[in-house]
Amino acid sequence: MSAVAQPVRIGRRRSVGRRFGSAGPLTYVFLLVVAAASAFPLYWSLVVASQDNSAIADYPPSVTPGHQLFHNIGRVFNSGEVNIDFWTALANSAIVAGVVAFSVVLFSALAGFAFAKLSFRGSKALMLTVVATMLVPVQLGIIPLYIEMIHLGWLNRLPAVIAPNLVSAFGVFLMRQYIAGSVPNELIDASRVDGCHTLRVFWHVVLPAVRPAAAVLGLLTFMMTWNDFFWPLIVLTPGNPTVQVAVSTLASGYVQDYALVLAGTFVSILPLLFVFLALGRQIIGGIMKGAVKA
């Protein structure tokens, strides 16, 4: 299906930017300050994580990384020294975030396709409902949700943190907008004439066309799920944690071992940091595209 769409690039929106002319030097100074402020706490976590815990008390504090980074990271992964298994935590987070990202993309694309290209009774009202659910603070339902998890036997097991996140209203919305704009109706009609039923249309026409948006949605979902804390803290235990629960457990000792805590923190940020550095442009495009339509 090489005829399928030249999808609207989601990553590279041409920015207008000419209205206030070129940026003056003052603009650059401000933006550089902001960039430094954004990066500094992350840099600082590296500084603390790479020092001996006693060096934290140095006066004046040293602002350059020390030599203990790998030693401290080793301590994080040494389940004899800390009361959590950090490898399990990383694996759990990867599984949870991976499954959730895949499922959100699939169900969002399906629903987005139906809302954008199929006509059915009540579709407008249903789409409105989807958007409205974004404004419902469902996190407040944690008490019954917890009771639900007891009944399902999912306490302290990964399905408890996967199941509630399998779909996303934002995802459906993003996919609907994208499919409406990037898959020509003629193409769908043509494949219908060729005898495709709707699921085949979805598979052969829509899915190939939405790949860029699906990638962005998948990445954003992966990041959000990886960073989730409140619900995993409630249903999981330090015995079977996600990485966020594990890091917070590191921090809950009576004596604050900042070097250890921030070494764990640093490790927990690292995977997303790599993804972000590699694909930041696409991620920003996705956020901005979702924002314009909202």
Added chain:
Amino acid sequence: MTVSTGEASAAPGAVRPRRRFLPRWMRRLDVKVSPYAYVAPFFLIFLAFGLFPLGYTAYVSLTDRNLLNPVSSFVGLGNYTELLHDSYFWNAVENTLAIWVISTVPQLLIALGLAHLLNTKLRARTLFRMSVLLPQVTSLVAVALIFTQLFSRDYGLVNYVLGHVGMHNVDWEAGRLSSWIALSVMVTWRWAGYNALIYLAAMQGIPDELYEAAAIDGARPFRQFLHVTVPMIRPTIIFTVIISTIGGLQLFTEPYLFQPLKGSAQGGSGRQYQTVAMYLYEKAFGSSQFKFGYAAAIAWCLFLLIAVISLVNFLVVRRIRSADT
């Protein structure tokens, strides 16, 4: 070969669409019914793990349900009357509102300014955009732990710097206002850049003619920003205010991890920064109380609080902006 199927007769290598026509009734079914099947997963899962628990919260809040006690009985509005006389609850409401205000206002103002700066012809545009989004990639847990170290009393970098201007060893965690400020710095740091990108996206949709007209009328850039940009992105501002309200009033992770003794959720020795979400957690899961009925009442009150404040915000933001257009 006497028997030749349709497929065998096709020229090898020729790409032909496979035509598999369904029976007429199935095609009708496909067109009429399948759309519902495609949107069903979203609604079913949202119902099961989103809407149903939220609605059921209202019911649980009318009982004395407790995890340790399998038999629960109906207590009517008992939990709510108790809650209204619970000084810890009102303390948590006050903390939550205060932290929300001092983190949302600067956050959105910074975001507006930042978006304005990013909306110029920039070199290394992507690099700057990525840098403002960096905090958003950082998890709440990481933000909370890093800033807790930065704000620590004895060895924190913040106190080291402040020591040079005569403020020595501020105990950020112990004080009421000081702990609120520390938390608001965390929230602002994480969210300002994200909101800036959303504003930037909206700003790029403003037609150039408006700025040209304003320039002809003699409006300087700052007045253009105030009288063209801000009114034009009003819907987006309303959107971000409501989203920040929903998120800000449920603040949990930052104050929870700011505590020297994590695990409890008291929000400091004097409950000086305990938020409503933390109080809910304390009653339901912290300190082995498992008072689910009472916690559900707290959740429902927080829900009402969010709804009312979102509505007020919506009305206020709408009025202010339409006044100056």
